[in-house]
Amino acid sequence: MKPPPFDYVVATSLDQAIDLVSSDEDAKFIAGGQSLIPLLSLRFARPTLLVDISRLSVLRGVRSVADALNIGASTRHADIERLPVVRECAPLLSAAAGWVAHAQIRNRGTFGGAVAHSDSAAEFPAALLAMGATIVTRSSSGERRIPSTQFFGAHFQTALQHGELVVAVEVPTADRFSRWGFSEFARRKGDYAIGGAAVSARLNEDGECTSVRAGLIAAGPGPTSAEGLEETLVGHLVDESAVDAAVAQCERSLSPESNVHGSKEYRRAVVAESLRRALHQAFDLGGTQDERRSA
Numbered sequence: 001m002k003p004p005p006f007d008y009v010v011a012t013s014l015d016q017a018i019d020l021v022s023s024d025e026d027a028k029f030i031a032g033g034q035s036l037i038p039l040l041s042l043r044f045a046r047p048t049l050l051v052d053i054s055r056l057s058v059l060r061g062v063r064s065v066a067d068a069l070n071i072g073a074s075t076r077h078a079d080i081e082r083l084p085v086v087r088e089c090a091p092l093l094s095a096a097a098g099w100v101a102h103a104q105i106r107n108r109g110t111f112g113g114a115v116a117h118s119d120s121a122a123e124f125p126a127a128l129l130a131m132g133a134t135i136v137t138r139s140s141s142g143e144r145r146i147p148s149t150q151f152f153g154a155h156f157q158t159a160l161q162h163g164e165l166v167v168a169v170e171v172p173t174a175d176r177f178s179r180w181g182f183s184e185f186a187r188r189k190g191d192y193a194i195g196g197a198a199v200s201a202r203l204n205e206d207g208e209c210t211s212v213r214a215g216l217i218a219a220g221p222g223p224t225s226a227e228g229l230e231e232t233l234v235g236h237l238v239d240e241s242a243v244d245a246a247v248a249q250c251e252r253s254l255s256p257e258s259n260v261h262g263s264k265e266y267r268r269a270v271v272a273e274s275l276r277r278a279l280h281q282a283f284d285l286g287g288t289q290d291e292r293r294s295a
């Protein structure tokens, strides 16, 4: 199908982009177009005006700030996958990027677009929940810094107000005590996941777990944080039986939706197994982080 008619403006400044969208309740930002254009073509979205933010240099770039990495909203998925600074400082995020769609889509899709789109089956929201990321936004009322746990809602909803733009995302910089794991299952490489999990953890000098968080993919109506991991794993030298117990506890709280790719029960089992595998990776229960990085 063809998209419905709409006006189109290439924004030349952040303020102009925000003003244009704020003053028309049917206007939308467009970045890489990899989610919005299909929605227009299917006529699931009917904006009167598209404001193109892809040429705003202020939204580009990745820089270190204190103990975090600030990733501009226009950063392409492919850059998150390949840029050495992201691979080194946010290895979970660059690993997750490699699972997003196909190369052509990763070359055009933007990080900010994927965050704003907030698809339950998308990789980045799960990774950001695991990492404890902060979403930095701008609107006519000023800047907000929103913890990822308060940003993502159900059914493509987020904490964004109309006319509010994702400017950047800040993720904590990994250090020698950081551990991560990522696992997902899709029918074909590049398809949206049927289920998956991203894990971020920290160990102390003795190898005991001091914190652990997981974001789950396609585990509910929106990007979902795993429940109950901390109680089971923090303060311990994590082994396979501790992981099994943590996964069993988390699995009970999962409520994925049945769809053409599988029943609720099947999808719950896929998410739980993904979580088990991601935790195994994070706690080196089979293969080291370096082996996985070079795999």
Ligand SMILES: Cc1cc2nc3c(=O)[nH]c(=O)nc-3n(C[C@H](O)[C@H](O)[C@H](O)COP(=O)(O)OP(=O)(O)OC[C@H]3O[C@@H](n4cnc5c(N)ncnc54)[C@H](O)[C@@H]3O)c2cc1C
Binding pocket: 028, 029, 030, 031, 032, 033, 034, 035, 036, 037, 038, 053, 073, 099, 100, 101, 102, 105, 108, 109, 110, 111, 112, 113, 114, 116, 117, 119, 121, 122, 123, 124, 160, 164, 165, 166, 167, 190, 191, 192, 193
């Ligand atoms: C065939 C196919 C397969 C795909 N597979 C996957 C997959 O496996 N995993 C996955 O995660 N994604 C997948 N995607 C989606 C892809 O990752 C998109 O690029 C991404 O979701 C949106 O980024 P974008 O820059 O293209 O956003 P756009 O399509 O331009 O915009 C998406 C939405 O976000 C809003 N928006 C964009 N930028 C901002 C901003 N900075 N601030 C506020 N709002 C903004 C827009 O108004 C719109 O509502 C797939 C897409 C296709 C076409």
